[in-house]
Amino acid sequence: MKRIALIIIASFFLVVGCRKKTTTQETAQIEVKKGDIVNTIINDKESFYYVDFKNYPNNDKSLPIGVFDSGTGGLTVLKAIVNYDQNKNETQETGSDGILDFNKESFIYLGDQANMPYGNYSGVGKVDLLDEHIIKDAQFLLSNKYYSDANDSIANIDKQPIKVIVIACNTATAYGKEYIEAFLKKANSDIKVIGVIDAGVRGVLETMQLDEDGIIGVLATAGTVSSKGYHNTILKFKNELGYTGNIEVFSQGGVGIAEAVDEDANYFNRNLKKPRQDYKGPGLLDADIKIDKTLFDIYNFNFSNYKMLCDTKNADDCSILQINDAENYVRYHLVTLMENIRKSNTKNKLKSIILGCTHYPYLTEEIKTVLNELYNYKAKDGSFLYRGFMTENIQLIDPAVNTAKELYDYLNKKSLFNPDGDINASEFYISVPNKDNKSIKIDEEGRFTYDYKYGRNAGEIQEYVKVVPFSRDNVSNDILLRFQKQIPYVYQLIHNFNSNNKKTVDLSFASKI
Incomplete structure (x- = not known):
C-alpha cells in the first residue's frame, strides 16, 4: 500500500508547477554586480530583484500572507497557523467556534532549501551572506x-505580493528580523514582520509560575544558539514580565538534525553504506561536536540499516563514525545537553525544551522517546544518572502556536483579515540551484557543494537560485510521506496548489499507509 501511495504522490507532483505563465520580456541576466542587496531591491530598476515600493499595494486585505524558512521545516509553523482556532470568526472574540481562524486567508510559502542550513553560516564567518539570503x-x-521549473530560463511575473511576512525560521529570525525591518523602513514600507523567537519565549514562560525555579533548554541550530537569540530574549522577557524565580538557560546546537530532516547529503544520505569524506556532522575526532565513545551506552544509537556509518563491522572498533539518521542526531544532541546540565552542578531541573528550529517538531516523538530513556537511565552503581536534573515529563515548546497568535492579533488590530479569500489558493515555492548561472558548483545530488555554499561572498548580486513551485522534482517521496502523516492539512494545501487551484487529489489513501 505504501508503494501505491508513492505512485499516487509522484503522479500528482508531475503536474504541479504547470502554472499559466506571464513572463518577463527577456531572460533574467546572470551577470554579477557588486553592491548591496537592499539598495539593489529598492533602487535598481534594471535588477531582477527590484521591487516597486512606490506602487506597492499596502494594506490590501485581499493579499496573501508570506511565510519563509530555510527549508521545509517552516511548514510546521504554517501547520499551526492554518489549524488555529482560538477566536470566533464573526466577532473576533476569544473562544473556539469550530471554524479555522485563517480559513479565508491565503499563504505564499518559500523554503530556501538550496541555501540551507542557515544555522551553519555564522560558524564559517558568513553572517553577511546569510543576511543577504x-x-x-x-x-x-x-x-x-x-520560475515554472528549474529548467525555465524566463521568469513569470504573475505572483501576488503579500501583506505581512512571517519568518518561520529561528536562525533567520535571530539574524535577519531586524535587518528585514530596517530594509522595509528604508523602502518606506509598513509591512509587518513576525518572527518565531519572541513567540517561543512567551510560550515557554507561560508554562512557569512567576516565582518558579527551573531550567529551560533550547534545542536549536548552531547559528541560532551562537546568536544567543533565545537566551537573551528569555532573560529580557523574564525581567519585563516579573518572573522572580531562578531560571537557567542551557542551549544545544543541533548540528545535523534539521539537515537530516531536509535530507542534506552532507549530513544524511540513505544510499550510503560506509563513511564518506564530505560528512559535516558529529564524529569521533571533532572537538566541537565529538561523539564520546564512553557514552555509547547512553546514546543508544540505532546501527541498523546503515543509520550509523562505521569503517569497521564492530561499532566499538570504529575509527570513523558518522551519524546517518535523524533520530540518531537527536540522541547525540540530547545526551550532550543532559551531560552539560549534569556537569554544571546546578540545583535546578530541566522542565521544558524550546524546539528552536522549525524542523524539530517533525521529530517530537523521537525527542520524547530519548528524554524518557535518559530519565530512566541507570549508571553502573544502579543510580539514575540524569533524574536529579530533569522532570519526568519535560514540556516541548513549539513556538509555532504562539506565532499563529501573534499573526492573528496583528491582522485583527489592523483590520487586515480577508473577508472573501480562500485558503485553498495558497502557494508553495522552493529554491533550487540556478543552473543557468555558470559560476555555481553542484554535487551529484544536484545541490550546491558545501564549499561553494559557504565559500560565496556577500555583495555579489546574482541569481544563485531559482524559486520554483513545490514539485516531485524537488521534494522526495519520504519528505512527502512525512508531510502526509504529520502536517496533513498543509499537505492537502500543497496538493491543491496546481495550475488553476481547482484540481484536487483524492487523499483517502493517506489513512491506509
Missing part, C-alpha cells in the same frame, strides 16, 4: 517573480 527571501515574497 534572508533579504532575498523577503524580496521573493514581496515581488511578482518565480
Whole structure:
C-alpha cells in the first residue's frame, strides 16, 4: 500500500508547477554586480530583484500572507497557523467556534532549501551572506517573480505580493528580523514582520509560575544558539514580565538534525553504506561536536540499516563514525545537553525544551522517546544518572502556536483579515540551484557543494537560485510521506496548489499507509 501511495504522490507532483505563465520580456541576466542587496531591491530598476515600493499595494486585505524558512521545516509553523482556532470568526472574540481562524486567508510559502542550513553560516564567518539570503527571501515574497521549473530560463511575473511576512525560521529570525525591518523602513514600507523567537519565549514562560525555579533548554541550530537569540530574549522577557524565580538557560546546537530532516547529503544520505569524506556532522575526532565513545551506552544509537556509518563491522572498533539518521542526531544532541546540565552542578531541573528550529517538531516523538530513556537511565552503581536534573515529563515548546497568535492579533488590530479569500489558493515555492548561472558548483545530488555554499561572498548580486513551485522534482517521496502523516492539512494545501487551484487529489489513501 505504501508503494501505491508513492505512485499516487509522484503522479500528482508531475503536474504541479504547470502554472499559466506571464513572463518577463527577456531572460533574467546572470551577470554579477557588486553592491548591496537592499539598495539593489529598492533602487535598481534594471535588477531582477527590484521591487516597486512606490506602487506597492499596502494594506490590501485581499493579499496573501508570506511565510519563509530555510527549508521545509517552516511548514510546521504554517501547520499551526492554518489549524488555529482560538477566536470566533464573526466577532473576533476569544473562544473556539469550530471554524479555522485563517480559513479565508491565503499563504505564499518559500523554503530556501538550496541555501540551507542557515544555522551553519555564522560558524564559517558568513553572517553577511546569510543576511543577504534572508533579504532575498523577503524580496521573493514581496515581488511578482518565480520560475515554472528549474529548467525555465524566463521568469513569470504573475505572483501576488503579500501583506505581512512571517519568518518561520529561528536562525533567520535571530539574524535577519531586524535587518528585514530596517530594509522595509528604508523602502518606506509598513509591512509587518513576525518572527518565531519572541513567540517561543512567551510560550515557554507561560508554562512557569512567576516565582518558579527551573531550567529551560533550547534545542536549536548552531547559528541560532551562537546568536544567543533565545537566551537573551528569555532573560529580557523574564525581567519585563516579573518572573522572580531562578531560571537557567542551557542551549544545544543541533548540528545535523534539521539537515537530516531536509535530507542534506552532507549530513544524511540513505544510499550510503560506509563513511564518506564530505560528512559535516558529529564524529569521533571533532572537538566541537565529538561523539564520546564512553557514552555509547547512553546514546543508544540505532546501527541498523546503515543509520550509523562505521569503517569497521564492530561499532566499538570504529575509527570513523558518522551519524546517518535523524533520530540518531537527536540522541547525540540530547545526551550532550543532559551531560552539560549534569556537569554544571546546578540545583535546578530541566522542565521544558524550546524546539528552536522549525524542523524539530517533525521529530517530537523521537525527542520524547530519548528524554524518557535518559530519565530512566541507570549508571553502573544502579543510580539514575540524569533524574536529579530533569522532570519526568519535560514540556516541548513549539513556538509555532504562539506565532499563529501573534499573526492573528496583528491582522485583527489592523483590520487586515480577508473577508472573501480562500485558503485553498495558497502557494508553495522552493529554491533550487540556478543552473543557468555558470559560476555555481553542484554535487551529484544536484545541490550546491558545501564549499561553494559557504565559500560565496556577500555583495555579489546574482541569481544563485531559482524559486520554483513545490514539485516531485524537488521534494522526495519520504519528505512527502512525512508531510502526509504529520502536517496533513498543509499537505492537502500543497496538493491543491496546481495550475488553476481547482484540481484536487483524492487523499483517502493517506489513512491506509
